[in-house]
Amino acid sequence: MDRNRIKLIIAMVSGVAVLALGFLLGVQPQLSAASAAAEQKASVDQQNEGIRAAVEQLIAENEGLAGLEDERDAKLASVPAAPDMPALIRQLDQMAGEAGTMVTSFTTADPVSYVAPASATAPAAAAPAEGTESSEGTDGSADAAAAPAEAALPTAPATVTDPAVTTANFSTIAVTVDIQGSYDQALDFVDRIQKGPRLFLVTAITSSEPEEGSETAEGQTWTVGGLVFVLQDGETAPADGDATTTAPTQAEGTDEGTDTTASGR
Numbered sequence: 299m300d301r302n303r304i305k306l307i308i309a310m311v312s313g314v315a316v317l318a319l320g321f322l323l324g325v326q327p328q329l330s331a332a333s334a335a336a337e338q339k340a341s342v343d344q345q346n347e348g349i350r351a352a353v354e355q356l357i358a359e360n361e362g363l364a365g366l367e368d369e370r371d372a373k374l375a376s377v378p379a380a381p382d383m384p385a386l387i388r389q390l391d392q393m394a395g396e397a398g399t400m401v402t403s404f405t406t407a408d409p410v411s412y413v414a415p416a417s418a419t420a421p422a423a424a425a426p427a428e429g430t431e432s433s434e435g436t437d438g439s440a441d442a443a444a445a446p447a448e449a450a451l452p453t454a455p456a457t458v459t460d461p462a463v464t465t466a467n468f469s470t471i472a473v474t475v476d477i478q479g480s481y482d483q484a485l486d487f488v489d490r491i492q493k494g495p496r497l498f499l500v501t502a503i504t505s506s507e508p509e510e511g512s513e514t515a516e517g518q519t520w521t522v523g524g525l526v527f528v529l530q531d532g533e534t535a536p537a538d539g540d541a542t543t544t545a546p547t548q549a550e551g552t553d554e555g556t557d558t559t560a561s562g563r
Contacts, residue, residue: 376497377529386496390475397486399479412468414459467530475522484520500524
């Protein structure tokens with residue numbers, strides 16, 4: 299092998315080595331940097347998509363904020379933080395006028411702190427009294443007849459209460475409203491108070507015929523009993539019987555001389 303061929307081989311090997319070294323030192327780092335930049339861009343794009351979705355959700359929620367505030371105000375009005383009997387009297391008088399009847403009397407009792415009801419349990423089967431004959435030795439027909447009756451005993455559902463509602467912040471107020479009008483007017487009035495802005499639980503409805511020659515002979519007198527509710531801060535909730543007393547008030551639309559009182563409130 300002559301010297302020229304050896305030099306050519308050495309030159310070729312040196313060129314390959316230079317190219318390999320140039321790739322490792324120059325091109326490979328650039329390729330790695332480009333790959334890392336692409337991965338970082340994909341991650342940033344994904345984060346931007348998440349942020350964009352969150353912003354769109356916030357915009358949608360902000361557009362519905364007015365509706366949520368209206369719903370909140372309606373719930374606060376249905377169970378207010380104070381008894382506010384004058385406002386309740388005005389609401390009842392307005393609803394009575396819309397029903398074509400008239401409030402003649404309004405009374406309330408002292409607030410009563412809420413007590414969570416205990417879950418009722420099914421009554422236990424009565425044990426046979428001492429001295430009575432046992433069904434042993436019989437044909438078993440008595441036991442067979444009693445078994446279906448025992449199995450059919452109803453069981454009360456478990457009581458569900460909200461732990462946020464306690465005796466310290468929730469109280470009930472018994473309310474009695476007397477109205478004068480026809481049967482249909484009384485039903486209309488009861489329907490309105492159950493759908494009114496103040497939560498009103500109707501517990502009793504009674505009626506009495508007017509006496510002949512009396513001033514109320516135009517229609518029956520209906521007495522509607524129920525409960526309204528107060529949800530207060532635990533630090534300001536009144537104890538039982540610790541209710542402020544207001545002077546008797548005259549409900550709008552009632553006859554002159556008829557006392558519409560808020561007893562104990």
